[in-house]
Amino acid sequence: MSDALRHEVEQWLDDNWDSKNCCAVGDESYNQTSWLTKVVDAGFATPTWPEKWYGRGLSSKEARVIEKAFQARGAKGWGRDRFHLGAITVYKLGSDVLKAELLYELLTGPICCLLYSEPGAGSDLAGIRMRAVKEGDEFVVNGQKVWTSNAEEAEYGMLLTRTDIDAPKHKGITFFIFPMKQDGVEVRPINQITGESEFNEVFITDARVPERFIIGEYNQGWKSFQTAIASERLIMGQGITARLGAAARGKAPALLRLADKHDKLNDPVMRQEVAQALAYRQLNALNMLRAKEEMMKNGASSLASLGKLAMSRIQHGEARISAKILGPQVLIDTSEDSRNANFDAAKAYMNSIGGGTDQIQKNIIAERVLGLPKSVDVSRGIPFKDIKSG
Amino acid sequence: MSEFSKDDRKAICDTFERLLKDEGHEDALRRTNETESGFDTKLWQKMAELGLTGIMIDPKHDGIGGSVEEVEQLLEVSGAFLYNGPYISTCVMAPVLLEACENETLASEYLKKIAAGESIFAIAGCGRSGDWTEESKFIAATKQGEGWALNGSAHFVVHARNADFCIAYADMGVFLVNMKDTGVGITPHRSDDPTLRLSTVTLDKAPAQKLTGVDEPEKALALATALVALAGEQVGATRRIFDMTIEYLKTRYQFGQPIGRFQALKHMAAELLIEVESASTVARHAAQALAAGAEDSALLTYLAAFTCADNFREVAADAIQLHGGIAYTMEHPSHLYWRRAQTGQWLFGSSDRFRNLYLTQMEAKL
Numbered sequence: 001m002s003d004a005l006r007h008e009v010e011q012w013l014d015d016n017w018d019s020k021n022c023c024a025v026g027d028e029s030y031n032q033t034s035w036l037t038k039v040v041d042a043g044f045a046t047p048t049w050p051e052k053w054y055g056r057g058l059s060s061k062e063a064r065v066i067e068k069a070f071q072a073r074g075a076k077g078w079g080r081d082r083f084h085l086g087a088i089t090v091y092k093l094g095s096d097v098l099k100a101e102l103l104y105e106l107l108t109g110p111i112c113c114l115l116y117s118e119p120g121a122g123s124d125l126a127g128i129r130m131r132a133v134k135e136g137d138e139f140v141v142n143g144q145k146v147w148t149s150n151a152e153e154a155e156y157g158m159l160l161t162r163t164d165i166d167a168p169k170h171k172g173i174t175f176f177i178f179p180m181k182q183d184g185v186e187v188r189p190i191n192q193i194t195g196e197s198e199f200n201e202v203f204i205t206d207a208r209v210p211e212r213f214i215i216g217e218y219n220q221g222w223k224s225f226q227t228a229i230a231s232e233r234l235i236m237g238q239g240i241t242a243r244l245g246a247a248a249r250g251k252a253p254a255l256l257r258l259a260d261k262h263d264k265l266n267d268p269v270m271r272q273e274v275a276q277a278l279a280y281r282q283l284n285a286l287n288m289l290r291a292k293e294e295m296m297k298n299g300a301s302s303l304a305s306l307g308k309l310a311m312s313r314i315q316h317g318e319a320r321i322s323a324k325i326l327g328p329q330v331l332i333d334t335s336e337d338s339r340n341a342n343f344d345a346a347k348a349y350m351n352s353i354g355g356g357t358d359q360i361q362k363n364i365i366a367e368r369v370l371g372l373p374k375s376v377d378v379s380r381g382i383p384f385k386d387i388k389s390g
Numbered sequence: 391m392s393e394f395s396k397d398d399r400k401a402i403c404d405t406f407e408r409l410l411k412d413e414g415h416e417d418a419l420r421r422t423n424e425t426e427s428g429f430d431t432k433l434w435q436k437m438a439e440l441g442l443t444g445i446m447i448d449p450k451h452d453g454i455g456g457s458v459e460e461v462e463q464l465l466e467v468s469g470a471f472l473y474n475g476p477y478i479s480t481c482v483m484a485p486v487l488l489e490a491c492e493n494e495t496l497a498s499e500y501l502k503k504i505a506a507g508e509s510i511f512a513i514a515g516c517g518r519s520g521d522w523t524e525e526s527k528f529i530a531a532t533k534q535g536e537g538w539a540l541n542g543s544a545h546f547v548v549h550a551r552n553a554d555f556c557i558a559y560a561d562m563g564v565f566l567v568n569m570k571d572t573g574v575g576i577t578p579h580r581s582d583d584p585t586l587r588l589s590t591v592t593l594d595k596a597p598a599q600k601l602t603g604v605d606e607p608e609k610a611l612a613l614a615t616a617l618v619a620l621a622g623e624q625v626g627a628t629r630r631i632f633d634m635t636i637e638y639l640k641t642r643y644q645f646g647q648p649i650g651r652f653q654a655l656k657h658m659a660a661e662l663l664i665e666v667e668s669a670s671t672v673a674r675h676a677a678q679a680l681a682a683g684a685e686d687s688a689l690l691t692y693l694a695a696f697t698c699a700d701n702f703r704e705v706a707a708d709a710i711q712l713h714g715g716i717a718y719t720m721e722h723p724s725h726l727y728w729r730r731a732q733t734g735q736w737l738f739g740s741s742d743r744f745r746n747l748y749l750t751q752m753e754a755k756l
Contacts, residue, residue, distance in 0.1 A: 253752070253755075265753065271749050272746070275752070279745070279748065283668040286675055290667075306663065306667060309660065366659050369663065371636075373648050375656075376651070
């Protein structure tokens with residue numbers, strides 16, 4: 001089976017993908033929509049899904065045959081059943097009508113953006129206030145989202161809204177797939193402390209979304225969202241293990257090279273600090289390898305949830321030691337080493353705040369891995385409109 | 391490389407655990423601590439009957455031919471119980487050194503005694519500094535007729551008083567000493583860790599047999615094996631005291647609720663879990679690498695040495711804090727783990743030293 005499949009996919013790529021120019025055969029440059037359409041039509045984008053939904057009903061092991069062939073040639077569009085969060089969520093939770101209407105368009109277009117966090121709902125995400133009010137067979141949406149990546153490019157966003165303010169906070173939420181290209185959707189880039197602008201604010205004023213674009217059930221959005229976030233964590237986990245493979249191979253770690261370059265490896269105090277920082281990084285890499293092995297064997301690993309928290313200590317620690325290695329030179333941003341050290345010091349917060357702060361992560365580990373009793377949420381169970389905010 | 395399958399390994403660990411549940415539980419440990427020898431010989435005999443004392447010994451010398459991988463996992467089991475017999479010196483270091491000896495008749499005689507549980511070995515491997523380094527010269531050997539005589543003092547020798555024989559690291563090589571011989575003086579010290587028996591061994595023209603062929607590389611292998619064994623023991627102890635602490639957080643009530651609901655304690659627990667799992671992972675990796683003679687075995691051994699020692703120290707220290715007042719009593723077992731953790735900080739050299747050696751290994755990649 002897998003030999004025949006490998007042969008088929010190799011043949012198809014020979015016919016369709018120009019590895020040299022990284023685009024479709026006959027094209028001069030990469031055209032996302034037309035290429036993705038080819039891949040989806042061939043059943044290679046979502047091989048684990050049934051034929052009806054553009055797949056081939058393969059096992060994930062068989063799907064890897066396709067992914068590997070694509071990766072080997074640098075061809076795009078593989079593994080959309082693993083990485084396209086919007087499509088995966090619609091596939092898992094959408095009605096057949098919604099799937100028929102949107103799935104093909106989602107798979108052949110850019111990835112969806114995530115309209116989750118709000119200025120008043122970060123760690124406490126169920127506290128979102130963006131309103132969606134029913135008007136005929138549509139909902140009218142008003143409010144603000146924040147920390148949205150790819151908001152400019154995205155055709156659709158996965159949108160969490162408040163649809164019942166009289167219900168307790170987890171019970172009055174509806175989850176939509178939301179068309180971004182319409183009047184009343186304004187995207188403003190955020191200037192981050194690193195100087196980058198990966199994220200945006202999204203202001204939504206009287207924008208519209210059809211009722212049939214609800215993912216899951218009306219007012220049951222928190223439940224649907226749990227499914228989406230589980231897929232997202234899985235994607236992030238896969239990202240972590242994929243990156244590890246690249247880092248493990250024999251090269252001297254960057255921090256060690258920096259210390260060596262600036263002649264700090266003769267200082268016994270600095271040696272201890274550098275060694276411990278390298279150790280934390282290596283230990284986390286070894287833990288994540290173990291997590292991967294456990295996941296392959298048992299389908300789950302409690303170790304995986306430790307990776308992000310461990311990474312915060314690693315990144316903040318390495319940034320602090322990099323600055324020590326450079327000494328007062330770190331104040332002057334003219335050298336690349338200084339710029340990197342200062343950038344890394346700021347960027348470390350991306351890991352310790354983004355995607356759930358370290359403190360929230362510790363609660364999750366304590367409650368879900370160690371089985372300690374859940375913290376009391378005083379806003380749980382009371383009507384949303386009566387919850388204190390500020 | 392070990393011949394043991396995963397199932398064999400699990401079976402032998404399970405057997406050891408059952409034995410310790412019966413005879414190495416906390417009450418038994420406390421009773422043993424009260425004795426002068428601090429060593430339960432009956433339990434040792436039962437371990438020998440199960441083949442545990444011959445774990446690293448080749449079957450041709452009556453052992454069961456395991457490797458450091460089995461040793462590491464067995465010590466995870468015994469570490470959980472804070473088992474305190476002379477296992478690392480007798481069943482881990484002595485076999486590595488004796489197997490390397492060119493005089494096979496001599497080696498075989500003693501390896502068989504170890505496998506049978508008849509002889510206890512101490513290792514006189516360091517001087518006053520406590521560092522097991524090549525530079526450390528604390529025993530001088532001189533030719534005396536056919537044999538040798540040793541002069542000097544070895545410090546921090548574990549279980550010297552219970553030992554029948556001692557392997558001494560001297561300036562002219564590695565020697566076997568009968569502890570009953572004249573010229574062997576043992577000064578026992580009171581240690582803060584009640585499970586630890588430390589002595590200074592003074593040799594005054596003590597007769598000795600040279601273990602020919604045992605030199606720096608063999609000593610280094612014995613030390614690496616001991617470090618991984620100790621790392622395993624620390625992992626077992628770390629996990630046990632951690633599990634006990636988490637259980638306490640679930641069952642101790644204050645302010646009408648389990649204290650494990652308070653975030654201050656939750657966050658400490660979550661942070662400690664990283665240390666527990668890191669120690670666990672690296673001890674296993676180091677054992678695998680060392681058993682396979684892998685290129686990175688020295689690097690991983692040093693990493694395991696300071697990580698497992700430091701993480702045990704940290705987890706045991708926080709365990710007392712998380713328990714609160716109950717753990718400030720001798721009756722509660724927390725302090726036993728905490729004291730054993732202090733022991734591990736120094737037994738074969740300090741964490742700072744191994745951290746530095748780990749960095750030296752890393753520098754080879756530059």
